[in-house]
Amino acid sequence: MFENLLQRIISPVENIFREFGSIGLMFYQSIYWMFRRPFKFDYILKQMEFVGLNSVLVVVITGVFTGMVLALQSYHGFRKFGSEGLVGMTVALSITRELGPVLTALMVTGRAGSAMAAELGTMRVTEQIDALMVMALNPIKYLVAPRIIASFIMLPLLTIIADFVGIVGGYIVGVKLLGINEGAYINKTIQYLDLDDIYNGLIKAAVFGVILSVVSCYKGFYTSGGAEGVGRATTEAVVVSSVSILISDYVLTSIMF
Amino acid sequence: MKENTAIGIKDLHKQFGDQKVLDGINLDIERGKITVIIGKSGGGKSVLLKHLIGLVKPDKGEIWVDGLDIVKLNEKELNETRKKFGMLFQEAALFDSMNVYDNVAFPLREHTKLSEKAIERAVEEKLKRVGLLAFGEKMSSELSGGMRKRVGLARALIMDPDIVLFDEPTSALDPVISVTIEDLIRETQTHFQKTYVVISHDILGMFRIADKVAMLSNGRIVAEGSPNEVRRSNNEMVQEFMRAVKMPALSGGNYA
Amino acid sequence: MHRQQNISTEMKVGILVVVGIIILFYMSFRVGKFGVFREGGYDLVVFFDNASGLDPKTPVQIAGVEIGKVKSIQLEGYRAKVNLLIKDKIKIPLDSKIAVKAQGVLGDKYIEVKPGGDKKYFDHGGTIKDVITTPDFDQIFATVNRAAKNFGDTLDEFSGIIGPKEKENIKKSLDNIQTVSNDFKEVIRVNKENITLVVKNASVISGKLGSIVNDVEQGKGTLGLLVKDETLYNDAKETVAALKTISTDIEQGKGSLGKLAKDDALYNDARDTVKNIKDITAGIQKGEGSFGKFTKDEGMYNEAQKTMKKIQKGADGLTEMTPITILGTIIGTFF
Numbered sequence: 001m002f003e004n005l006l007q008r009i010i011s012p013v014e015n016i017f018r019e020f021g022s023i024g025l026m027f028y029q030s031i032y033w034m035f036r037r038p039f040k041f042d043y044i045l046k047q048m049e050f051v052g053l054n055s056v057l058v059v060v061i062t063g064v065f066t067g068m069v070l071a072l073q074s075y076h077g078f079r080k081f082g083s084e085g086l087v088g089m090t091v092a093l094s095i096t097r098e099l100g101p102v103l104t105a106l107m108v109t110g111r112a113g114s115a116m117a118a119e120l121g122t123m124r125v126t127e128q129i130d131a132l133m134v135m136a137l138n139p140i141k142y143l144v145a146p147r148i149i150a151s152f153i154m155l156p157l158l159t160i161i162a163d164f165v166g167i168v169g170g171y172i173v174g175v176k177l178l179g180i181n182e183g184a185y186i187n188k189t190i191q192y193l194d195l196d197d198i199y200n201g202l203i204k205a206a207v208f209g210v211i212l213s214v215v216s217c218y219k220g221f222y223t224s225g226g227a228e229g230v231g232r233a234t235t236e237a238v239v240v241s242s243v244s245i246l247i248s249d250y251v252l253t254s255i256m257f
Numbered sequence: 258m259k260e261n262t263a264i265g266i267k268d269l270h271k272q273f274g275d276q277k278v279l280d281g282i283n284l285d286i287e288r289g290k291i292t293v294i295i296g297k298s299g300g301g302k303s304v305l306l307k308h309l310i311g312l313v314k315p316d317k318g319e320i321w322v323d324g325l326d327i328v329k330l331n332e333k334e335l336n337e338t339r340k341k342f343g344m345l346f347q348e349a350a351l352f353d354s355m356n357v358y359d360n361v362a363f364p365l366r367e368h369t370k371l372s373e374k375a376i377e378r379a380v381e382e383k384l385k386r387v388g389l390l391a392f393g394e395k396m397s398s399e400l401s402g403g404m405r406k407r408v409g410l411a412r413a414l415i416m417d418p419d420i421v422l423f424d425e426p427t428s429a430l431d432p433v434i435s436v437t438i439e440d441l442i443r444e445t446q447t448h449f450q451k452t453y454v455v456i457s458h459d460i461l462g463m464f465r466i467a468d469k470v471a472m473l474s475n476g477r478i479v480a481e482g483s484p485n486e487v488r489r490s491n492n493e494m495v496q497e498f499m500r501a502v503k504m505p506a507l508s509g510g511n512y513a
Numbered sequence: 514m515h516r517q518q519n520i521s522t523e524m525k526v527g528i529l530v531v532v533g534i535i536i537l538f539y540m541s542f543r544v545g546k547f548g549v550f551r552e553g554g555y556d557l558v559v560f561f562d563n564a565s566g567l568d569p570k571t572p573v574q575i576a577g578v579e580i581g582k583v584k585s586i587q588l589e590g591y592r593a594k595v596n597l598l599i600k601d602k603i604k605i606p607l608d609s610k611i612a613v614k615a616q617g618v619l620g621d622k623y624i625e626v627k628p629g630g631d632k633k634y635f636d637h638g639g640t641i642k643d644v645i646t647t648p649d650f651d652q653i654f655a656t657v658n659r660a661a662k663n664f665g666d667t668l669d670e671f672s673g674i675i676g677p678k679e680k681e682n683i684k685k686s687l688d689n690i691q692t693v694s695n696d697f698k699e700v701i702r703v704n705k706e707n708i709t710l711v712v713k714n715a716s717v718i719s720g721k722l723g724s725i726v727n728d729v730e731q732g733k734g735t736l737g738l739l740v741k742d743e744t745l746y747n748d749a750k751e752t753v754a755a756l757k758t759i760s761t762d763i764e765q766g767k768g769s770l771g772k773l774a775k776d777d778a779l780y781n782d783a784r785d786t787v788k789n790i791k792d793i794t795a796g797i798q799k800g801e802g803s804f805g806k807f808t809k810d811e812g813m814y815n816e817a818q819k820t821m822k823k824i825q826k827g828a829d830g831l832t833e834m835t836p837i838t839i840l841g842t843i844i845g846t847f848f
Binding site: 122123126127128130131133134135136137138 | 307310311312332336337339340342343344346347348350351352353363364367368
């Protein structure tokens with residue numbers, strides 16, 4: 001009875017550690033296989049198309065509307081102090097530092113991370129991963145590493161697009177719709193926005209790309225339990241990736257800024 | 258180990274949780290023959306097969322392939338051994354992202370430096386052998402179960418492996434298709450003279466093609482020998498199996 | 514995995530990568546401070562007693578034009594040592610002054626350099642010594658607060674003048690009054706409310722005026738900052754004149770009760786005055802007042818002082834007066 005209770009307390013903690021360990025191990029193996037010949041450029045390219053290109057539209061829409069709503073919200077605040085010119089700065093800083101990388105990562109998690117988990121999960125339950133191993137091919141190298149590399153490269157690219165369209169969206173709402181002085185808007189934006197803000201945002205995005213791809217691949221790679229297991233793995237991949245992204249965002253922010 | 262042994266299994270143990278799946282398997286698989294391992298569904302047949310190719314590590318025991326105990330090999334050495342194997346999975350395990358042609362060509366592209374021309378020749382030869390030459394452009398999702406298995410067989414054979422493993426090749430197929438797959442296995446084996454290891458619960462179908470049969474029950478090999486030897490075995494499990502599939506027409510009414 | 518498909522994948526990914534890099538370069542170019550930090554420049558040092566609101570990259574301006582930035586801020590001794598990076602092409606004369614300014618009440622701080630006329634210029638590493646300390650808003654608010662407190666104190670002092678001794682006298686006077694005719698009572702009864710009001714207001718006002726005068730005497734001239742309103746200034750002037758009239762009247766009349774009660778002109782004067790003074794004090798409280806002008810105007814100041822003296826004299830006179838003045842009576846009924 002008592003042992004049972006102890007077991008029920010210990011085992012979830014144990015599982016968390018085991019999971020962290022497995023994710024870390026998978027990341028380590030991926031790094032190891034990334035630098036072993038032959039390089040699977042066509043696989044990486046395919047994943048870049050999948051993670052990057054196919055996410056462009058959703059990222060652009062997210063970015064534009066985020067910028068627009070930021071402009072609208074901050075306008076009402078700044079108008080009370082007669083400093084509407086700061087709207088541009090607020091939009092630009094919020095987007096480049098936080099919302100660009102984070103929202104892009106979350107959108108890509110929803111779109112591509114879930115698909116990664118589902119794909120790898122399906123490959124696992126239909127023994128395609130075993131088939132690769134039987135062919136003396138390392139599934140980490142063929143399946144996981146290209147996805148991580150592609151996410152690592154594409155997330156910053158998507159983020160810079162989101163940053164740009166977000167700032168443009170803010171500009172349209174702020175200057176064209178709300179009639180904020182265009183010169184003040186642009187100059188304040190340029191004055192307060194540093195290159196570091198943009199670059200740190202992109203570094204964040206690259207880290208998020210690694211996190212979401214490693215977690216999603218891990219969840220897919222170790223799927224068990226047939227079609228139902230694939231569904232569960234997909235859900236877990238999205239949830240765990242999103243939460244990890246938000247947590248690591250705090251950590252990264254506290255380190256960077 | 259005898260000269261003509263392709264795979265030697267010694268005292269193999271595997272346990273999942275509290276369940277003993279393999280409890281001391283001893284089996285020699287003869288070179289250039291079709292060995293069928295018969296057992297109940299969920300009786301550990303697939304686990305045994307996966308041990309042979311290093312997908313599952315045993316808790317205890319040895320598996321000898323060409324003078325190497327593959328249990329003790331590291332990943333790189335294991336991959337060298339795996340290149341001698343081909344495997345047809347239960348659901349064929351074709352890659353969804355590729356069409357039939359690319360699926361079959363995949364091992365060649367990854368492991369050899371052959372020109373696309375040479376690869377094409379090899380792939381077409383194998384596809385012709387399984388009767389699917391016209392289906393190269395199809396995606397695996399467009400194929401029926403039987404066709405998928407045939408593509409899987411073509412892929413398993415593409416590297417001209419010494420040993421081919423079959424995981425339930427006729428499960429989930431209708432009887433007519435099952436027979437064609439069985440015939441294909443027999444036919445290709447006769448042609449290439451490789452070592453085939455088949456696991457199945459389809460005792461009647463397999464008895465048609467087997468050179469050697471091993472009966473797996475409760476984690477042990479309870480009977481082995483030629484199909485006729487096994488059929489006449491008075492082991493309880495074998496008898497149970499034989500009774501279960503008894504059909505007057507096929508069994509010749511001997512047990513009426 | 515068809516060859517043709519591969520090429521188009523490469524193209525598409527390639528286009529995306531190129532677009533991303535172009536955007537990155539464009540934004541970097543727009544945002545990049547290809548100004549001071551890239552061009553280089555020379556260092557200047559300045560010590561401030563208070564560098565709050567200054568950050569690295571805070572702009573340094575001459576005549577509203579950016580000429581450099583704050584490079585770093587450290588504490589040296591107990592003062593803020595601020596390193597400035599000034600563009601190379603900007604030469605700053607040795608006798609220049611420097612100040613921390615803010616763009617409006619809530620605006621950002623910046624550093625303003627007021628160039629001098631010297632023909633010699635600062636070199637790299639030079640220290641600008643002539644720091645103008647501008648009062649910040651905190652200090653101004655503190656001053657205003659102090660002034661307001663002084664108003665209150667003076668008011669208390671003034672009411673203190675009517676001490677127990679005076680009250681005793683007034684009581685006696687009241688006893689006397691009771692023996693006077695019914696007419697008298699009637700008059701008091703009819704006009705009581707108005708009169709008390711007048712006197713109450715008058716006392717409050719003179720108290721406030723007194724404090725102002727005190728402040729002025731103590732040289733708390735900062736109120737001047739508040740002043741711009743011409744009409745308020747004029748109002749104050751009129752008020753002081755009116756007050757003077759009243760107190761003169763009081764002095765001259767040593768007023769029999771009947772006179773004040775029946776003298777409509779005086780009564781109205783008093784009421785107007787009270788109203789005016791009320792407006793002024795309200796104005797001051799709102800901060801729009803013309804007190805600066807008021808207090809800085811020498812003549813006005815003297816007038817006010819004189820008036821105050823007269824009022825005080827009037828109040829002093831109360832205690833000596835027999836028969837009592839109407840003012841005394843009314844104050845007595847009130848206090």
